[in-house]
Amino acid sequence: MKVLITGGAGFIGSHLADELLSQGHHVLVIDNYQTGRVENNTQHKNLTVVEGTIADAALVNKAFDSFMPDKVVHAAASYKDPENWEEDVYTNVLGTVNIMRAAKKHNVSRVIYFQTALCYGLKPLEQPITLNHPLFSGKSEGGSSYAISKTGGEQYIELSGLDFVSFRLANAYGPRNLSGPLPTFYSRLSTGKACFVMDTRRDFIYVKDLVGCVMNALNGMGTRGYYHIATGSDYSIKELFDSTIKALNIKLEKDVEVRPRGVDDVFTILIDPSKTNKDFNWKASTPLEFGIKEAIEWYKLNGITQTFTHLKQIEEKH
Numbered sequence: 001m002k003v004l005i006t007g008g009a010g011f012i013g014s015h016l017a018d019e020l021l022s023q024g025h026h027v028l029v030i031d032n033y034q035t036g037r038v039e040n041n042t043q044h045k046n047l048t049v050v051e052g053t054i055a056d057a058a059l060v061n062k063a064f065d066s067f068m069p070d071k072v073v074h075a076a077a078s079y080k081d082p083e084n085w086e087e088d089v090y091t092n093v094l095g096t097v098n099i100m101r102a103a104k105k106h107n108v109s110r111v112i113y114f115q116t117a118l119c120y121g122l123k124p125l126e127q128p129i130t131l132n133h134p135l136f137s138g139k140s141e142g143g144s145s146y147a148i149s150k151t152g153g154e155q156y157i158e159l160s161g162l163d164f165v166s167f168r169l170a171n172a173y174g175p176r177n178l179s180g181p182l183p184t185f186y187s188r189l190s191t192g193k194a195c196f197v198m199d200t201r202r203d204f205i206y207v208k209d210l211v212g213c214v215m216n217a218l219n220g221m222g223t224r225g226y227y228h229i230a231t232g233s234d235y236s237i238k239e240l241f242d243s244t245i246k247a248l249n250i251k252l253e254k255d256v257e258v259r260p261r262g263v264d265d266v267f268t269i270l271i272d273p274s275k276t277n278k279d280f281n282w283k284a285s286t287p288l289e290f291g292i293k294e295a296i297e298w299y300k301l302n303g304i305t306q307t308f309t310h311l312k313q314i315e316e317k318h
């Protein structure tokens, strides 16, 4: 297969590139390194990397014309500055439109997208959330530029008429992950800074489990439309913190402070993976403690200079 991966230098995109290359496929990555890292892609004879933004239609068209992909995994996303609505629209909406126009022109046989579960709003009407849940149920106050623009992008993918699978994801974690609570805990704990945890719960999906499901989709399993990738059960952020402490083999003098969540945050997001389990013959299998250990090993080796979040109410940036 020839697979074009936008955001292929990022966390999820680079793991997928590694897996595809290890199976003998050809990969072209487009990334502007907003939140990705050059080092996430190891040089390989079947790998081409294009540095640039998907908001640039000429750059996107040139990449498609030269690589002629069979399939596209659209993993690029903008989210790191919640006030920069323009960048979110350029990347998540216009960038997606550019990708879909080029994918249509080249008759790409499948496009895979990663959507945030925040598309269901901040106050979901059910737990676990099923695929029938309305987008932005109307009961959600707040929301974010990230969730709005990602949802706009997702709708253009459907509008294109091409075959697509949009995976709405639980919180992915693992080596190379620089967003969410785990890298923040690691970078604070490893530099002797105090931590706090929010009173929220999340379903954590290990990146290699996630990649396994995406590979099944690239190999033709599943049908056009929407799916959830999740384990189906949630943990409190305090439990995640406690496992991090354990993996780092440190003992704190007092228990970590638990803080109320911010206005644009949601208490728990449990999304129902049953259709994915069935259609992709797939189930998440990595235990949280193992995944945390793997992530921490990577942080120790590679360091963290920056972490990213789409949330507004966040501790001081570092």
Ligand SMILES: NC(=O)c1ccc[n+]([C@@H]2O[C@H](COP(=O)([O-])OP(=O)(O)OC[C@H]3O[C@@H](n4cnc5c(N)ncnc54)[C@H](O)[C@@H]3O)[C@@H](O)[C@H]2O)c1
Pocket (backbone or CB within 6 Å): 006, 007, 008, 009, 010, 011, 012, 013, 030, 031, 032, 033, 034, 035, 036, 037, 052, 053, 054, 055, 074, 075, 076, 077, 078, 090, 091, 095, 114, 115, 116, 117, 150, 168, 169, 170, 171, 172, 173, 178, 179
């Ligand atoms: N990680 C999660 O838990 C999670 C949850 C829900 C959805 N997603 C979605 O999964 C996808 C991958 O996320 P990730 O966790 O790997 O994040 P990431 O930040 O590691 O990867 C995103 C990549 O896109 C690149 N990028 C940003 N703007 C770009 C542009 N204009 N042109 C080209 N490249 C650009 C970044 O540099 C980065 O390498 C994203 O679409 C994200 O919205 C992730």
